[in-house]
Amino acid sequence: MEIGLLGIGAGLAIGLAALATGYAQARIGSAGIGALAEKPELTGRVILLLALPETLVILGFAVAAMIILLLGG
């Protein structure tokens, strides 16, 4: 039972973070493509901005890993 709950917790940690990242990337991506249509030289910056929210899912991954490794024994 406890292991199951830990698994759900870990899943939520990474899943919710992934949703948040996806939401942020969708907004940034659509704005970024709009900007690129006008100024193709901004490609690097758009990639950079697009990649920024990925930290959220990486932190979610870190929390999920901690739940499994530290609490799951």
Added chain:
Amino acid sequence: MLVPMTKVHVIGHRRRLESTLEALHRSAVVHLIDVTDDASVTLPPMSADDDQLRTIEDLRYLKARLGGLLSLCRTPLAEPVGLVDIDLDRVRAQLDETAPRIEELARRTRELEAELETLPRHVRSLERLVPLLPELTELEGYDTDAVILDARHAGALGELNAALDDMLSGNFEIISGQVDTDTVGAVLVTPKTAKPAIQSLLGRQQVNRVRLPHQFEAVPFREAITMMERRLVELPIEITGLREQIDDEIRRRPEWTALSRQLGDRLEQLTALRHLGATPHTFVVSGWVPTPRLVELGRLMEEEGRGEVIVEVAPLGEQEHPPVLMSNRSLARPFEPLVSLLSSPQYGSLDPTTLMMIFLPLFFGMMLGDIVYGLILLAAALYVRRRTRASSPRVAEVSKVFVLAAVWTVIWGVIFGELLGDLGHRLLGLEPIWINREEALQPLLVFAVAVGAAHITLGLVLGVWMAGREHDRRRLGTAVGTLLALVGLMAIVGVVVDRLPSGFMTPAIAVVVVGTVLLIAMEGPIGLLTGPLELMGLVGNVLSYLRIAAIGIASVYLARVANELGALGPIWLGVIIAGLFHSLNLVLGVFSPTIQALRLHYVEFFGKFYQGDGTPFQPFGSLERKE
């Protein structure tokens, strides 16, 4: 490294202006500065006279027209060679004579292409309506119109019927029926005398009249279908013939490519005049030249100017922004565009290309880490490089990045003991040299964080070095503070996980405190807020390298899924399924690590020392050659 630049003034007699500009344009060695932006030039900017303005307009027009014609040629054009006469009147006369013929051929081709695209739609519409057609369509004195409408709006047919009845008092026929699940078709047989009124009525009703191209309008529907199908066979042959004629016309004039380039050259030279300074008798060109090519420029001007043009090294003002030209060894050169993708480095700052060459493929390999994937990628990159070396040197250069990445992928594949995921272990008993990514999650995470800490520490050390070199106390303080905080934090983590003696705890906390205080002090009162935030950001930066482990694990498990699925059915099916999954994993495994490794550089690493927003070196004469 960044090539040092020297600011120069090319000064000469006005009668040498044209030949000087031509020579500068040909050598493509000077990045022009507008004299109005150069405080050391006191001459007024040169203004083009009426003749020159007219020539500029002519050149633009002729170049656009010639470019338009050349773009019609579908086979590769000959490389421009040699010089051709560019007497503008003669060029104009030649184009006026030849262009209409080629343009007419192109217009005809476009028409046929449009016909080829629309005819199948008409055939489909008619084929659906033909089953409804009565034989009386051939009746003398009667017209046939076809309409189709959405099945949901079939009621409109009743309205049409009533309207026609009012108009023609029953002297008409409507045959309707379902042509497919969503569409209803109807054929109207009406007296020819009422044609204008019928057209007007159909325009007002909620129905789509089937309009056929004019050559089929008077033909009965069944016959029209046969004719259209015949036409669909003929059209591609006619189009190919026309295209061949266009290509022949253009290829018969190989001098056009050279002419187009020369028109562009002349245009660029004339439009550059407004950047120059001039008096009635002299001119001055202000610009930046790569220092190693200064002698070459001097020699060129001496030859071309015949003693009437000199090159003078200009004094540097307070706020100079020299352009940036990166020059790295051949192994690092392919990474230059990746650095510039973010923004060119500032002149005088550090060129991170070599560092990117070391770390980007390394991180890529850590993420993908599979012997077979690496070998496939290596073969693909070498193949692309060989195929594109002549035709597209840029693509060939970028493929070198993937050659390095593939080599690291194989190396890390050996370290992780991965060959198509766990297939190497299953079939060949392959064992990891160091970490088994599938099982040893904790060591893998620690390794990723350690890589991050080391990479960011290197970035901070470079930041300290650059701030020190530029005597920028604020940036130096911030970089040193961040570095101390990071070292302290790493030491604390080391003590917590029993890798360092507990006696290190107090000094580690002290180092973190000193670093944070330094961060706060450098920012002033607002530092109380930004200092701790900076510290949190730093922790986030280090943890961000966990993506190296995360992407790696995802790749391992996808490979394992491929192997498990492959083992389920008969061997031939298993090979196909596993092959498909491995291909998918390889595509994801190339795309994702590339983006993630780039991001780790742009955000986490460059953020610590990189000074971007430099102006790329764009010598006068290079624009036309780029096209």
